Amino acid sequence: MRREMRVFLTMATTVLMAVVLIACGGTTTPTGSSAQPTAASVREPTAAAGGAATLPTGAPAAATAAADTATAPATTAPAAATTAPAPAATTNTKLNLNEATDQEFMSAIPNMGSRMVREFLEYRPYVSIQQFRKEIGKYVSAEEVAAYEQYVYVPVDVDQADAATLQQLPGVDAATADALIAGRPYGSNQAFLTKLAESVPSADLTLVESYLAAK
Numbered sequence: 001m002r003r004e005m006r007v008f009l010t011m012a013t014t015v016l017m018a019v020v021l022i023a024c025g026g027t028t029t030p031t032g033s034s035a036q037p038t039a040a041s042v043r044e045p046t047a048a049a050g051g052a053a054t055l056p057t058g059a060p061a062a063a064t065a066a067a068d069t070a071t072a073p074a075t076t077a078p079a080a081a082t083t084a085p086a087p088a089a090t091t092n093t094k095l096n097l098n099e100a101t102d103q104e105f106m107s108a109i110p111n112m113g114s115r116m117v118r119e120f121l122e123y124r125p126y127v128s129i130q131q132f133r134k135e136i137g138k139y140v141s142a143e144e145v146a147a148y149e150q151y152v153y154v155p156v157d158v159d160q161a162d163a164a165t166l167q168q169l170p171g172v173d174a175a176t177a178d179a180l181i182a183g184r185p186y187g188s189n190q191a192f193l194t195k196l197a198e199s200v201p202s203a204d205l206t207l208v209e210s211y212l213a214a215k
Helices: 002-023 060-072 101-107 114-123 129-136 144-147 174-182 187-198 205-209
Strands: none
Touching: 101 114, 114 129, 129 144, 174 187, 187 205
């Protein structure tokens, strides 16, 4: 009877202790089993040497963004675009003083009035650029005449043109003009272009030919 009473008291004591532990939030661990870590004891793994630091769970978004920025690979800024030089003109955009119409003069030359157009037409045909400068210089300054020459030209007679008229040709300077005059007569535009190619190897012969009077 006493033995049964002791067993009963032992069992009652065990049950009472279990109830107390449950009420206090504790857990029992079976004998011989490995203890499981509680939530409070869990820690994030530390960063490996040289790697990015791992942020704890729940870190603010700003901190996460900062970490991403710190570990992002550097980007190379694109090289500045290189501006290619403008190609040289390959077509003659100037007006033939002996052939252009009054409307063409007014359309091509800035601030060109009908009165000045009449003066341009009055002195045709022009045989040299010097003639143009002299006649138009009666009405406007030498600077204005030079401005007109940016838009017009006198056709070049390869066997008759003076040095100033020859210098209208692309690539021809005073020395080259003198050398071309010394090589006369040419008899044809093609012979003249052949001689020019010897003096100015880089000359665009197709462009130069557009300045020449028919031969």
